[in-house]
Amino acid sequence: MKKQQQQSATTRFRSFKTRIARGSTKELLIEKALFVSGISSILIVFFIVAFLVKESLPALALGRVFLLGMRWSPGHNQFGILPTIISTFVVGLGALAIAAAVGIPTAVYLAEFAPPWLRNVIKPCVDLLVGIPSVILGFFGLMVFVPFIRDHFGGCGESILAGWLILSIMTLPHVISISEDAIRGVPTAYREASLALGATDLVTIRLLILPNARSGILASLILGMGNAIGETMAVLMVIGNPHIPWIPHSVLEPVRVLTSTIVLEYSYMVWGSMHQHALFAIGVVLFVIVAVLNIATTAVLRERTTTVIKGAVRG
């Protein structure tokens, strides 16, 4: 009896062992497969960047003439993109300012004041805004904003202002949701301590909650900026895209941005020409700008975590 028990115990033990052994081959395979999918994103980024850089090298080699050149006229072999870069930032920053002016108060309201039922209405609407295809927004802008601007402010309607409005609508949901998370992330203990000192809700928000949420809010703005600069379709449809770009003097002037230049000209560029290389180089510039903004977002968020851990936040 006792021996039998012992034996069965051994058999069980053995079968257990073999299962592990069999499992480990399978696990090894799965692990390798996961590794391959894991590095695939690195490879994709690497090949895209490598391709972009390779194709754009002749244009990038022009250096100042390309980056700081004032005149873009492929027919005359002139490839200066400074006006386009400036227009891109003007359009992006303006849209961001509008999105911040509307989005941050919205986030404060949602996080601090909104009754639950209203929040349950506003939040899904904000999320839905993300899901609207940009071509629809662009079409809306072209049909509504552009005629409105033309009729009430003058100019041709297709303008920086129209770009700001459309892009701010696209940036808004990101600004709202990330800022709201940051505001909610401020510990309740701070809020209670402040109220217990006789501070009003508004004072608490101004002196305690917003300063503590500022890195999250800043991150949402930088991310929104990246989105605005990388956005193509909606902007293309409302900003006019003059044939020869210039540095704008008024928000009612049409401009050209980096993305719209690529879209408008790739169809008639000649393969192997400097025109083609220049368009790729615009892609590189765009990629670098957006990458820098994304890295800045991550850095801002990480700085918050480390400072909280080190306890070195100054008020």
Next chain:
Amino acid sequence: MGLIETEDLSVLYGDVPAIKRVNIEIEANKITAVIGPSGCGKTTFLRALNRMNELNGARTDGKVLIDGENIYNGNTDVNMLRRRVGMVFQQPNPFPMSIFDNVAYGPRIHGIRNNKLKRIVEESLRKAALWEEVHDRLDSSALMLSGGQQQRLCIARALAVNPEIILFDEPCSALDPISTARIEALLRELKKDYTIVIVTHNMQQAARVSDYTAFFLMGELIEFDETTRIFERPKDKRTEDYITGRFG
């Protein structure tokens, strides 16, 4: 002044009462301890005294009279009330700012600046027995202080708005014995100028520091008397069972 009376004070979370029809009269310039097992409503009672329960959406019935005036009567300025009735929390919760800015936070929101502000910060830190330890590094972050120092900083922060009453919600439960002893000594010092109500989980602490003790059970005030009587000759059987450690 700082006399607190409650009349049939009840606080409800939804339909569940956390405290039921509490009638108590808390004397000015004394330390009153509130004891009882977990969930007996002692923290809810404390937070009813400066209307902090409203933040969690609780409903309050009955009256709380501070110096004869009902703070739930509808025209009380809740911010002024909380200035008069300060609070120190269970977990030390200094703001992520410098030591100076922490103490200055309250006076600043009430419009005090410059030299007067500096004087108030120093006075408050002295009263909280923290000045000697931090006077040469007021600009460094409050989060660099030890737990016990942080709690004394929170006391200084509460003192800085010049309250009449200070509510302590288990102020030592997150602290080591030495820090606890310092806070208790401080409480005895503070009662000269302030009315103190302290919720504590620790019966020895109640016995050590308080003049009066209130025993809560299941949301009801079972017994309220001088601390020596509560601990030596409790009238109610349940009080006796609790303080002798038969439950809780």
